Amino acid sequence: MIAKQIIEKKKDAHALASTEIREFIAAYTAGDIPDCQMSALAMAICWRGMTVRETADLTDAMMRSGAMLEWSEDGAPTADKHSTGGVGDKLSFVVQPLAAACGLRVPSLVGRGLGLTGGTADKLEAIPGYDATLPLARFCEIVDTVGVSMNAQTAEICPADKKLYALRDVTGTVASIPLITASILSKKLAEGVGALVFDVKCGSGAFMKTREDAEALARSLVDGAKAMGRRAVALVNDMEAPTGYAVGNANEVEEALDILARRDAARHAETAELCITEAAHMVALARDIPLEKARKLARARLEDGAAIAKFREMVAAHGGDLDAFEKRRAKRIVRRWKISAMKSGIVEKIDAAAVATAALMLGAGRMQATDKIDHDAGILLAVKRGRRVAVGDELATLETATRGDALESAAAQLYKAFAIQHATT
Numbered sequence: 142m143i144a145k146q147i148i149e150k151k152k153d154a155h156a157l158a159s160t161e162i163r164e165f166i167a168a169y170t171a172g173d174i175p176d177c178q179m180s181a182l183a184m185a186i187c188w189r190g191m192t193v194r195e196t197a198d199l200t201d202a203m204m205r206s207g208a209m210l211e212w213s214e215d216g217a218p219t220a221d222k223h224s225t226g227g228v229g230d231k232l233s234f235v236v237q238p239l240a241a242a243c244g245l246r247v248p249s250l251v252g253r254g255l256g257l258t259g260g261t262a263d264k265l266e267a268i269p270g271y272d273a274t275l276p277l278a279r280f281c282e283i284v285d286t287v288g289v290s291m292n293a294q295t296a297e298i299c300p301a302d303k304k305l306y307a308l309r310d311v312t313g314t315v316a317s318i319p320l321i322t323a324s325i326l327s328k329k330l331a332e333g334v335g336a337l338v339f340d341v342k343c344g345s346g347a348f349m350k351t352r353e354d355a356e357a358l359a360r361s362l363v364d365g366a367k368a369m370g371r372r373a374v375a376l377v378n379d380m381e382a383p384t385g386y387a388v389g390n391a392n393e394v395e396e397a398l399d400i401l402a403r404r405d406a407a408r409h410a411e412t413a414e415l416c417i418t419e420a421a422h423m424v425a426l427a428r429d430i431p432l433e434k435a436r437k438l439a440r441a442r443l444e445d446g447a448a449i450a451k452f453r454e455m456v457a458a459h460g461g462d463l464d465a466f467e468k469r470r471a472k473r474i475v476r477r478w479k480i481s482a483m484k485s486g487i488v489e490k491i492d493a494a495a496v497a498t499a500a501l502m503l504g505a506g507r508m509q510a511t512d513k514i515d516h517d518a519g520i521l522l523a524v525k526r527g528r529r530v531a532v533g534d535e536l537a538t539l540e541t542a543t544r545g546d547a548l549e550s551a552a553a554q555l556y557k558a559f560a561i562q563h564a565t566t
């Protein structure tokens with residue numbers, strides 16, 4: 142294989158052969174192809190794209206660069222859900238245990254955040270004692286016994302993606318549908334699950350800003366998963382405004398717990414419905430039953446407490462203390478700042494990207510991979526889009542344990558997220 146010829150072939154808009162893709166990725170992972178050649182190929186892929194077959198080959202090559210999990214045939218069916226990432230996205234804490242409560246095994250390897258708020262693994266670590274870095278063998282054991290485990294991606298899974306993603310991050314080659322597809326899919330397929338549900342976010346707080354791009358990514362993920370023999374569905378969900386009320390880490394887990402415990406159900410109805418829909422798709426695909434039947438089952442398991450029981454069991458298996466987390470909730474030591482409406486009207490917009498920037502300023506996310514997250518930092522929205530507010534009504538509260546000095550500027554940033562439209566009636 143001559144790397145330069147493969148780069149030129151893609152630069153000239155030709156489809157690469159399966160062996161060319163496989164050998165290029167294997168050589169790059171082994172350190173036999175330098176970063177400069179890999180970034181040249183990534184840039185050529187950004188411009189020229191890839192066919193469904195090439196994307197599947199790239200996914201396969203990346204998936205095979207590390208460990209691949211296998212699940213016993215005689216156990217419960219396996220499935221996972223992957224979100225492309227959004228602001229206030231706490232759905233996994235409800236969806237994954239809910240799907241397990243409906244009889245699935247859910248091995249969920251989750252990410253850490255860079256930019257915006259923390260990733261799912263960071264948020265789970267807000268629970269005292271929760272170890273999201275268990276070895277793969279223990280992760281598999283928990284999936285087989287409890288039904289669900291959420292653990293950080295380990296170094297053994299898809300090392301090619303780890304290396305390539307870091308390179309794409311600094312060479313302006315992240316925004317490419319085939320590269321994003323192969324990156325996400327290779328990691329999810331390495332989990333060895335039979336069914337995958339993709340939650341593709343669309344809007345200011347998401348990777349994909351337009352409906353057209355989100356639908357293209359959704360199609361690509363589903364085509365790729367099917368080409369690799371899995372059942373798959375993608376849902377495109379709005380990310381112009383944050384999901385639910387909490388944006389941060391500990392506060393997002395708290396909101397998920399409220400949904401699981403059916404506390405203040407009317408307030409959380411919209412987010413709970415999203416969770417039921419995603420879990421229902423997982424169950425329908427994995428158990429091969431009609432979606433409406435799966436939806437009824439998921440709703441029943443949320444309402445009868447089976448989902449929160451699964452979440453508790455999973456947290457305990459990871460060494461976490463949920464009671465301590467709940468007790469701490471009321472007496473979190475943070476500095477707070479409240480922002481209020483300066484005019485009356487209807488809340489027309491709560492810009493997800495602006496909210497995320499404010500949360501990042503408070504310490505809820507990382508600017509660099511080595512930054513430490515403040516699990517108690519974040520934002521609690523007091524209103525949702527469409528709500529009528531009067532002058533002085535609370536819009537949101539900002540909290541931070543570590544960046545008190547940034548509260549005022551983060552509050553000014555957060556205020557910019559709101560658009561209030563004057564209403565005459």
Ligand code: URA
Binds near residue numbers: 225306320324
């Ligand atoms: N998430 C990933 O895991 N990879 C990408 O390329 C983009 C988002």
